Amino acid sequence: xxxxxxxxxxxxxxxxxxxxxxxxxxxxxxxxxxxxxxxxxxxxxxxxxxxxxxxxxxxxxxxxxxxxxxxxxxxxxxxxxxxxxxxxxxxxxxxxxxxxxxxxxxxxxxxxxxxxxxxxxxxxxxxxxxxxxxxxxxxxxxxxxxxxxxxxxxxxxxxxxxxxxxxxxxxxxxxxxxxxxxxxxxxxxxxxxxxxxxxxxxxxxxxxxxxxxxxxxxxxxxxxxxxxxxxxxxxxxxxxxxxxxxxxxxxxxxxxxxxxxxxxxxxxxxxxxxxxxxxxxxxxxxxxxxxxxxxxxxxxxxxxxxxxxxxxxxxxxxxxxxxxxxxxxxxxxxxxxxxxxxxxxxxxxxxxxxxxxxxxxxxxxxxxxxxxxxxxxxxxxxxxxxxxxxxx
Amino acid sequence: xxxxxxxxxxxxxxxxxxxxxxxxxxxxxxxxxxxxxxxxxxxxxxxxxxxxxxxxxxxxxxxxxxxxxxxxxxxxxxxxxxxxxxxxxxxxxxxxxxxxxxxxxxxxxxxxxxxxxxxxxxxxxxxxxxxxxxxxxxxxxxxxxxxxxxxxxxxxxxxxxxxxxxxxxxxxxxxxxxxxxxxxxxxxxxxxxxxxxxxxxxxxxxxxxxxxxxxxxxxxxxxxxxxxxxxxxxxxxxxxxxxxxxxxxxxxxxxxxxxxxxxxxxxxxxxxxxxxxxxxxxxxxxxxxxxxxxxxxxxxxxxxxxxxxxxxxxxxxxxxxxxxxxxxx
Ligand SMILES: Cc1ncc(C[n+]2csc(CCOP(=O)(O)OP(=O)(O)O)c2C)c(N)n1
Numbered sequence: 271x272x273x274x275x276x277x278x279x280x281x282x283x284x285x286x287x288x289x290x291x292x293x294x295x296x297x298x299x300x301x302x303x304x305x306x307x308x309x310x311x312x313x314x315x316x317x318x319x320x321x322x323x324x325x326x327x328x329x330x331x332x333x334x335x336x337x338x339x340x341x342x343x344x345x346x347x348x349x350x351x352x353x354x355x356x357x358x359x360x361x362x363x364x365x366x367x368x369x370x371x372x373x374x375x376x377x378x379x380x381x382x383x384x385x386x387x388x389x390x391x392x393x394x395x396x397x398x399x400x401x402x403x404x405x406x407x408x409x410x411x412x413x414x415x416x417x418x419x420x421x422x423x424x425x426x427x428x429x430x431x432x433x434x435x436x437x438x439x440x441x442x443x444x445x446x447x448x449x450x451x452x453x454x455x456x457x458x459x460x461x462x463x464x465x466x467x468x469x470x471x472x473x474x475x476x477x478x479x480x481x482x483x484x485x486x487x488x489x490x491x492x493x494x495x496x497x498x499x500x501x502x503x504x505x506x507x508x509x510x511x512x513x514x515x516x517x518x519x520x521x522x523x524x525x526x527x528x529x530x531x532x533x534x535x536x537x538x539x540x541x542x543x544x545x546x547x548x549x550x551x552x553x554x555x556x557x558x559x560x561x562x563x564x565x566x567x568x569x570x571x572x573x574x575x576x577x578x579x580x581x582x583x584x585x586x587x588x589x590x591x592x593x594x595x596x597x598x599x600x601x602x603x604x605x606x607x608x609x610x611x612x613x614x615x616x617x618x619x620x621x622x623x624x625x626x627x628x629x630x631x632x633x634x635x636x637x638x639x640x641x642x643x644x645x646x647x648x649x650x651x652x653x654x655x656x657x658x659x660x661x662x
Numbered sequence: 663x664x665x666x667x668x669x670x671x672x673x674x675x676x677x678x679x680x681x682x683x684x685x686x687x688x689x690x691x692x693x694x695x696x697x698x699x700x701x702x703x704x705x706x707x708x709x710x711x712x713x714x715x716x717x718x719x720x721x722x723x724x725x726x727x728x729x730x731x732x733x734x735x736x737x738x739x740x741x742x743x744x745x746x747x748x749x750x751x752x753x754x755x756x757x758x759x760x761x762x763x764x765x766x767x768x769x770x771x772x773x774x775x776x777x778x779x780x781x782x783x784x785x786x787x788x789x790x791x792x793x794x795x796x797x798x799x800x801x802x803x804x805x806x807x808x809x810x811x812x813x814x815x816x817x818x819x820x821x822x823x824x825x826x827x828x829x830x831x832x833x834x835x836x837x838x839x840x841x842x843x844x845x846x847x848x849x850x851x852x853x854x855x856x857x858x859x860x861x862x863x864x865x866x867x868x869x870x871x872x873x874x875x876x877x878x879x880x881x882x883x884x885x886x887x888x889x890x891x892x893x894x895x896x897x898x899x900x901x902x903x904x905x906x907x908x909x910x911x912x913x914x915x916x917x918x919x920x921x922x923x924x925x926x927x928x929x930x931x932x933x934x935x936x937x938x939x940x941x942x943x944x945x946x947x948x949x950x951x952x953x954x955x956x957x958x959x960x961x962x963x964x965x966x967x968x969x970x971x972x973x974x975x976x977x978x979x980x981x982x983x984x985x986x987x988x989x990x991x
Contacts, residue, residue: 384733412768423736424768428760434726435761438733438741445689445715446737469753473726480721634771635805637829641860642907643805 289313289321299507299521300553303528306581308589314529316520317509322532328596334527335591336605337371338584341391343609344400347616348390348407352562356620357407361388365525365557368583369490371395372530373552376538377458380421382443384436384459387425388490392460396422400612401619410623430468433459433487437474440483440541449484454542458486458534464495466511467503475515475549484541486534487512487549490524492556497569509551517547524554525583555581628654664849671841673815674704676849677822678742682712685740688826691718692727692744692780701746702782702841724754728779732761735775742826748783749792755800762831763806776829778822783811784878784928785975786839788968795965796929801833802906802938809906810859811835813880815845817857817903824859835905837878862909864916868898871922871985874913874939876902879926879976886981897985905935913939914946921952922988926976931959953991956984 290302290311301314301322313323326334345363352360363370370391377383383392394400398415405411406425417423426432436459448455465471466489478485489508493500504511512519522533530552537548555578559566591597632647668676681688690705696719699706709717720727724745731741745751751758758779765773785794802809808830812818818836825832857863865880866887875883880901887897898916902908917923923943925936936957943955958976966974 411770414770416772417736417769418772424765424773428756431729431757431761434729434757435733435736437726438730438735439737440733441730442734442737442739445739469723470725470729470757473721473723473729476721476723477726477730634767634769636808637766637771637774637776640808640907641909 291315300523301529302523304526308586324528324532335587338367339605341367343613347613361561362558365555368527369524369530369552369554372527373534376531376534380455382421382457384423384432396420430465430470433471433474437477440485441481449544456484456538456541460488463491478547479516482546485547486537489551496560512549519549521551524552525581665846668815668847670815670818673819673847677819681826688740690742728754728757735777740776742778745781747793748795759804763804775831778825778832780834782838783835785971809833810904811877815847819847820856823853860904862902862912865901866899868896870895872898872916872920873924875926886978917947918950923955924984926958928960930962932962953988958984
């Protein structure tokens, strides 16, 4: 029987009751540890026979649930703020919480992440104040966190560009001798299904492979690039592309926080141990609009959204926690309370964000300044001062 | 003083070697830069002496070269990227303009991209298409990048080291047709105190008109000045050296004295650096000018077939004609 044969799960005699070959019902070749109904699968087999499992304490299970709820709530608050005109735009992660929290929590402190513009959940897991990306979308700054301090680079708007930055950074990790062993460093690059069509992403696959870079490519296949469905980007399941570039690829249920964690942790550990890059395709769905300026009713049907609703990452985690008696109603109420408080707090702080001083636009163009720009700044300052005291 | 006579190409090679020796974080990367030493041999012997982790033969993908260098720079390295030929920088244009140039600004100074993008540029070597272009205006137009060009071996040796030591991302334009021209190089020239990277320099003093050039055209301008001297005209030749930011202080001083100015470059005239320079001189030196600032440039065509490049490229006669015209007003 060929490895990765989609029919393998059904026919395999090896598949013990709680071990599943990578093929969840209805989805081809999908690593899953938690079904949409909240059933735990002990071990899942990847397409290359890798066994994926997690071993969490009850406290850790509850922590993951809390992350999912908080991230969803903060995202909803940002969407509301945009609707009320307080943000110019917002790219929501609704539906992708498990992929982001699972992969984000799999990172170790020393690992470096290169996000797109949608990784608010990963940003949260990196310990960055969730207000940070809102400055970018409100237009008061260009993203305020320190990428070096938090090991989470700036958001990248140009599709795919960051995958090359991640590759170069990972090459640097290897050149610094920081691979091998537990305290080795690994790098993760986030991108979407649409991005896989970009030259930069394909170039980064080539580069990472030939330089054996300690890098995990994490593709959130949310089925759409703005309006274009997956079929407009590829005829091949995305995770299988990795094979052609010479590294392993795996598709994980991106709505399953446990599997997302397990698969990412495994890939990161391989990278940090010097085994080079891998590609994870987190199979998920963008429940909302692409961004707040998009109208998804033009290109997708309600039944599709409903079908994905049934696979909701938070609902299945809640069902699991309840069934296993890991958490009770009072815990869920408490988490909801915390989410509400934090989102109100976020709202107040966003409304209080001051506009930047106009002259600040001249700051940080060059590390060591530029005489021409210094002169322009001086002239601009003079011009602005000429209005001082007047009614403008 | 350890002065040696070197070609411009060898001077660059020696400067790169110094940079690799002085800072273990400097890495050279590009297509064929390792074993082959680059198609122009500018990196000759460097991989042999510094290993393939410091002098990296990359896959054939320009966006990849620049994009991974961005990541290396974030990691604390100082990448020096070679783009094999000017006409092949465009696949990397997005990374250079959208990423390299803006990271420091977007991160409010927290992320530095101290990288050098070396590009052999300009024509005059009888090459096929895409091998003779002058893309400087594209980069000079982009805030966040600095653009410089060397014109003689001494500057090549010093400027490449200064560029690598600088925290600015720098597009370093090498006048490929001057790679084989020789000149004296003081190998002990201090990098920090030598002529600063971002400064123009008077390379021939004169009193009657100012000729501005950079890169490959400096030699042409100097030859024109020699010829003009035989006709009794003393031309002042200024090598701009830095194209972004422009250092026009010495230029203004010169034009106020001579009252006449000709700007020379190989790139097409339309929206080229000459236009900007002429406008700036007009704004700053209006009352000192005896005649309009004139430009001598390539034509607004794609770079033509090699058999006609002599007609395309500004030469001594076109420069002298322009000088004559400035005296006709
Ligand atoms: C190079 C480039 N082209 C076009 C765009 C405009 N654009 C922004 S997001 C997007 C779709 C991206 O889809 P995908 O990679 O699947 O990521 P998703 O937003 O679905 O997470 C497009 C076309 C862009 N930002 N960059």
